[in-house]
Amino acid sequence: MIAFQNVSKAYANNSIAIEDIDFKVTPGEFVSIVGKSGAGKSTLLRILIGEEKPSKGRVFFGAAEVNKLAPKELPRIRRQIGMIFQDFKLLDTKSAYENVAFALEVDGHAQDDIKDLATQVLDIVGLRDKRHNFPHELSGGEKQRVAIARAMVHRPAVLIADEPTGSLDRINADEIVKLLVKINELGTTVLLATHNDQVVNSLSRRVITMIDGRIVRDEAKGKYVLA
Amino acid sequence: MITALSRIIKYGIQIFWRNGWVSVATILVMVLALLVFHNLIIFNVLTGEVITLLNDKIDISVYFKNTATEDNILQLQDALHSLVEVKNVEYISQAKALELFRERHKDDEVISKSLEVLDKNPLLASLNVTAKDPRDYSVIASYLDDKNLSEVVEKVTYNQNRLVIDRLSNMVGTAEKAGLIATIILAITATLVTFNTIRLAIYSSKDEIGIMRLVGASNMFINGPHIVNGVIYGIVAGVISLIIMVPVILLAEPYVSVLLPEINLTAYFSANFMKFLSYQLLFGIFLGAASGVLAVRRYLKL
Ligand SMILES: Nc1ncnc2c1ncn2[C@@H]1O[C@H](COP(=O)(O)OP(=O)(O)O)[C@@H](O)[C@H]1O
Ligand SMILES: [Mg+2]
Numbered sequence: 001m002i003a004f005q006n007v008s009k010a011y012a013n014n015s016i017a018i019e020d021i022d023f024k025v026t027p028g029e030f031v032s033i034v035g036k037s038g039a040g041k042s043t044l045l046r047i048l049i050g051e052e053k054p055s056k057g058r059v060f061f062g063a064a065e066v067n068k069l070a071p072k073e074l075p076r077i078r079r080q081i082g083m084i085f086q087d088f089k090l091l092d093t094k095s096a097y098e099n100v101a102f103a104l105e106v107d108g109h110a111q112d113d114i115k116d117l118a119t120q121v122l123d124i125v126g127l128r129d130k131r132h133n134f135p136h137e138l139s140g141g142e143k144q145r146v147a148i149a150r151a152m153v154h155r156p157a158v159l160i161a162d163e164p165t166g167s168l169d170r171i172n173a174d175e176i177v178k179l180l181v182k183i184n185e186l187g188t189t190v191l192l193a194t195h196n197d198q199v200v201n202s203l204s205r206r207v208i209t210m211i212d213g214r215i216v217r218d219e220a221k222g223k224y225v226l227a
Numbered sequence: 228m229i230t231a232l233s234r235i236i237k238y239g240i241q242i243f244w245r246n247g248w249v250s251v252a253t254i255l256v257m258v259l260a261l262l263v264f265h266n267l268i269i270f271n272v273l274t275g276e277v278i279t280l281l282n283d284k285i286d287i288s289v290y291f292k293n294t295a296t297e298d299n300i301l302q303l304q305d306a307l308h309s310l311v312e313v314k315n316v317e318y319i320s321q322a323k324a325l326e327l328f329r330e331r332h333k334d335d336e337v338i339s340k341s342l343e344v345l346d347k348n349p350l351l352a353s354l355n356v357t358a359k360d361p362r363d364y365s366v367i368a369s370y371l372d373d374k375n376l377s378e379v380v381e382k383v384t385y386n387q388n389r390l391v392i393d394r395l396s397n398m399v400g401t402a403e404k405a406g407l408i409a410t411i412i413l414a415i416t417a418t419l420v421t422f423n424t425i426r427l428a429i430y431s432s433k434d435e436i437g438i439m440r441l442v443g444a445s446n447m448f449i450n451g452p453h454i455v456n457g458v459i460y461g462i463v464a465g466v467i468s469l470i471i472m473v474p475v476i477l478l479a480e481p482y483v484s485v486l487l488p489e490i491n492l493t494a495y496f497s498a499n500f501m502k503f504l505s506y507q508l509l510f511g512i513f514l515g516a517a518s519g520v521l522a523v524r525r526y527l528k529l
Contacts, residue, residue: 051440071446078443089438106444108231150442 001027001157001189002048007057009043017043018213021057025191027157030184032200033193034224035210041193044210045160048191049081050074062157079107082151082159082188086166088143090135096146097122097131103150121149125179141172148179158189165196173199197224235448239455242428250460253424257464257514258471260413261507265472267406268506269496273483274399276490281392282361287368288384290351295379297352303376304354310370312363317355324350351381361392414514421460421518425453429526436527450523457519461511469507472496 002025009017018040025031033041046052047059050066059066061077069077090099100118109117122131125145135143144164151159161180165173177199184190194200200207200223207222208215217225243250291300300318307316319327325348332338358364364385371383429436439449476496483492496503 075440075443075445078441080443083441089434089441091435091438102438103442103444105234106439106442106448108228108234108445108448110230154443 001025001062002191003058003060004044004048005058005060007044007047007054007059009040009047009052010055016213018047018210021213021215023208023215023218025189027189028184028187030181030190030203030205031192032203032205032207032222033191033210034195034197034200034207034226036195036226039210040213041210042162043213045083045162045191045193048160049078049083075107079154080157082148082154082156084144084147084151084159084161084164086163088135088140088147090143090146090150092135095132095134096127096138096142096149099135099146100150100153103153107154117153118149121153122146124152125149139172140168141175144168144172144176145179148176148183152183152188156188158191159183160191160193162193163195164192165194165199170198174202177202200224231447235451236455238448238452239459242432242452242456243459245431246424246428246456249424249427253421253460254464254467256413256420257417257460257511258468260410260417260514261464261468261511262471263406263413264410264510265468265503265507267403267410268503269476269492270406271403272495273487273490273492274395274403277487278392278396278399280487280489281395285357285361285364285392287356287358287364287371289354289356289371289376290381290384291353291379292381293351295352299379300352300354303379306374307354307356307367307370310367312358312360312366313356314359315355315357317357319353319355321348321350321352324348324352414510417464417514418518418521421457421515422522424460425457425519425522426526428456429453429522450527453523453527454516454519457515457517457522458512459515460518461513461515462508463511464515465504465507465511468511469504472503 004021004023007021008019011017021040021044033044035041043052047054048061048066050069053067061081064073064077066077091102094102097118100122101114104114104117119128119131122128125148127142127145127149130138130142133142135146138146148159159180164180165176168176173196180190180192181203192199204221207217207219207224209217209222209226211226246253289303297320304316304318307313325342328350329339329342356367358367368383368385371380436449473496476492480492483490
């Protein structure tokens with residue numbers, strides 16, 4: 001469902017972020033992409049959602065070649081790919097519920113649907129009781145749950161998590177990873193970029209290891225080893 | 228579609244409020260542009276009226292010698308009537324002229340008395356000629372010149388209002404050009420200010436825009452609210468400028484009615500209120516939407 005074919009990316013300043021990346025992900029997989037900071041993980045994910053164009057190679061999401069899509073076709077792809085980040089990217093002026101509802105509002109969902117869907121996903125991430133809290137009234141882990149709820153509200157085929165535990169303590173990080181596993185078990189493909197060794201080692205799922213923009217290892221039940 | 232549209236409008240209104248004082252400043256500049264535009268329209272209407280009024284007061288009078296017979300006069304009247312330029316030829320006989328003269332000076336005893344003493348009517352019979360178009364008077368005047376009429380005609384007076392009117396028209400034309408240039412300059416200024424305000428609004432909502440993109444919002448949801456924001460500036464400025472015009476009209480009214488009793492400014496304004504409102508709104512909306520589209524194109528490349 002996801003395929004990178006010999007993808008390279010050099011930024012304008014000629015720094016090569018990723019080089020000759022080639023891998024496939026099949027539906028239902030849980031794939032960790034590991035590597036030091038600056039290894040090219042975020043670049044790879046941004047290329048997948050069409051936010052960056054690769055300098056070389058081709059990227060497929062389903063039948064669509066992402067980097068060949070017209071700008072107005074991208075929103076449709078992005079609704080099939082949920083994404084979360086280290087810094088949550090929530091709107092401070094909106095409650096948990098409103099943050100999730102916002103994602104549905106801006107693709108023209110009817111008001112009644114929005115209420116049902118948003119309430120449902122907030123239920124799934126365990127935030128039913130805090131749905132009216134604003135981000136500053138939530139812990140880091142709870143904020144990340146809101147972000148996950150928002151990412152899942154379009155029922156995406158893939159959930160991409162870029163350092164989702166980066167700003168969380170151990171306990172909260174474990175909670176979030178458990179939630180990602182649960183989401184994966186319910187049928188969503190998960191791509192997790194992280195440099196948190198404990199998280200990766202606790203998973204015992206497929207691990208792609210990157211060093212200096214290249215894939216150096218791709219193992220079915222991998223561990224976090226950067227050498 | 229309706230849902231989408233109402234949401235885009237809702238977001239646009241939110242951006243408008245969030246901009247606070249910047250919105251106020253933007254609206255002020257737009258109001259200024261609209262007021263100048265508005266006054267230009269009223270000025271145009273007023274001066275148009277004045278010129279029509281003055282044009283109605285021009286005529287050519289042909290005075291006949293005492294020796295001229297009524298036949299001579301009626302002949303010339305017919306001849307003048309047959310000219311395409313002529314609208315009307317009024318025959319004022321000697322008796323009629325005297326009657327008019329008496330009427331005009333009925334309060335002046337000296338004149339009335341001295342008229343009674345005269346046994347002969349001292350006034351001349353005349354034809355008053357009015358043209359269809361004020362520019363045609365010269366044609367009529369030269370027609371009268373060409374025809375050798377010195378036998379019967381005492382004199383031809385060409386009311387020199389024409390000169391005044393020409394000068395006035397020129398001045399009005401210049402003033403209107405100046406007004407138009409001022410309107411254009413102010414419209415451009417207003418567009419630039421609004422453009423800049425929308426640029427700021429885009430900048431300050433960049434988190435929101437980033438999230439919209441992330442969650443796959445269609446482009447109209449990202450662009451639309453900022454264009455709506457511009458349109459709101461236009462609508463608010465349009466309404467405010469019209470509200471400002473009401474006291475201006477009321478204050479100007481007494482002065483205008485002294486100079487031009489024929490014109491009732493208030494009545495004119497209220498009769499054309501809806502027209503003014505829609506002009507102002509259209510002009511304002513056009514400015515706002517244009518600024519919005521420009522800013523979005525420039526700063527919200529998708
Ligand atoms: N927008 C950018 N412009 C220029 N260089 C960039 C940009 N984003 C990332 N890079 C560079 O690309 C390389 C990979 O970065 P990134 O993909 O963020 O790695 P990671 O997510 O693994 O930390 C780094 O050397 C980084 O400095
Ligand atoms: Mg990164």
